[in-house]
Amino acid sequence: MNKKVVLIDGSSYLYRAFYALPPLTSPKGEPTGAIYGFIRMISTLMKELNPEYIAVVFDLPGKTFRHEKFEEYKATRKETPDELKIQIPKIKELIKLWGIKILEIPGYEADDIIATLSKKAENEGFEVIIVTPDKDMMQLIDEKIFILNPVNGELFNREKVKEKYGIYPEQFIDYLAMVGDTVDNIKGVKGVGPKTAQKLLNEYGDLKDILENLDNLKPKLKEAFEEAKDRLEENIFLVSLKDSIDIDIDLKDLKKEKADLVKLKEEFKELGFKSLLKDIEKSKIIEKKVEQKTLF
Numbered sequence: 001m002n003k004k005v006v007l008i009d010g011s012s013y014l015y016r017a018f019y020a021l022p023p024l025t026s027p028k029g030e031p032t033g034a035i036y037g038f039i040r041m042i043s044t045l046m047k048e049l050n051p052e053y054i055a056v057v058f059d060l061p062g063k064t065f066r067h068e069k070f071e072e073y074k075a076t077r078k079e080t081p082d083e084l085k086i087q088i089p090k091i092k093e094l095i096k097l098w099g100i101k102i103l104e105i106p107g108y109e110a111d112d113i114i115a116t117l118s119k120k121a122e123n124e125g126f127e128v129i130i131v132t133p134d135k136d137m138m139q140l141i142d143e144k145i146f147i148l149n150p151v152n153g154e155l156f157n158r159e160k161v162k163e164k165y166g167i168y169p170e171q172f173i174d175y176l177a178m179v180g181d182t183v184d185n186i187k188g189v190k191g192v193g194p195k196t197a198q199k200l201l202n203e204y205g206d207l208k209d210i211l212e213n214l215d216n217l218k219p220k221l222k223e224a225f226e227e228a229k230d231r232l233e234e235n236i237f238l239v240s241l242k243d244s245i246d247i248d249i250d251l252k253d254l255k256k257e258k259a260d261l262v263k264l265k266e267e268f269k270e271l272g273f274k275s276l277l278k279d280i281e282k283s284k285i286i287e288k289k290v291e292q293k294t295l296f
Helices: 010-020 033-049 065-069 088-097 110-123 135-140 158-165 169-179 194-204 207-212 219-239 261-271 274-282 284-295
Strands: 003-009 053-057 101-103 126-131 145-148
Touching (some): 003 010, 003 110, 010 033, 010 053, 010 088, 010 110, 053 110, 088 261, 158 169, 169 207, 261 274
Parallel strands (some): 003 126, 053 101
16 A cells, blocks of 8 residues: 655645635634634544644745745735734644644745645655645656645646646646736736637747747737747746755654644634534544543
8 A cells, every 4th residue: 555645735725715714703702714714724624634754844934945936936926814824833733732743844836845845745645635725736646646626625636637637747837927927927928818828838838839830820919929039037936846855854753743632622712613623522532532441
């Protein structure tokens, strides 16, 4: 049986959890919507995947190697809302109580840490499941690397990417470079949206071949590519995930530890998470602990 490692894109999911749920508050009146959404996702994942190796990966505040090369990168992105910021320490505390490792590296985005660990794990014979709602990560999919979208439960392999986006994972970097990303302040090729990018990649294979065959394109499209030629190189750098950063982590370090269910129960009670509390109360581990205490 294949060893399996689950890598959760904590930063992407934080925002999803925060914006997807109505504003919840604890009995003390503190905001808890992002905490509840995030922990509910972890709880569901643990039941469905039961991974032996698992980590949640976060971005750290501050600039990354991409900002060093292009100052405008993510310049249009809004600040993290204060209401979300104040929930992050509690989310991290609960993840640790669950026995799950947290990874953060200054100067690198969560995506790059996940890219590097995925490659490392695949080379060591692991099956990798990346849990993220971020389509940019599709470029990482390989024979043993899959992506699970926690929002709708879709699991992506090579063929599923082709079915959904009309291109294969290895074409995703070129696709993102052409289409651009307003959220990350990456300007694509004027007039090239997902459908045009998909059509061009199916016809020519990659961006290099598209640029070598500009004379075959419609005049307006040819002009747009010529205008964007220099910028496309920059875009490729920005959208390519770095899978060879220096991480001093052995995959064995990501082995899930025993959850501190007693403390988790206390935390859930304080936060007013009744349904999560019920999940823990149903747990056989708690029952075993109670039985052991009555035996001695």
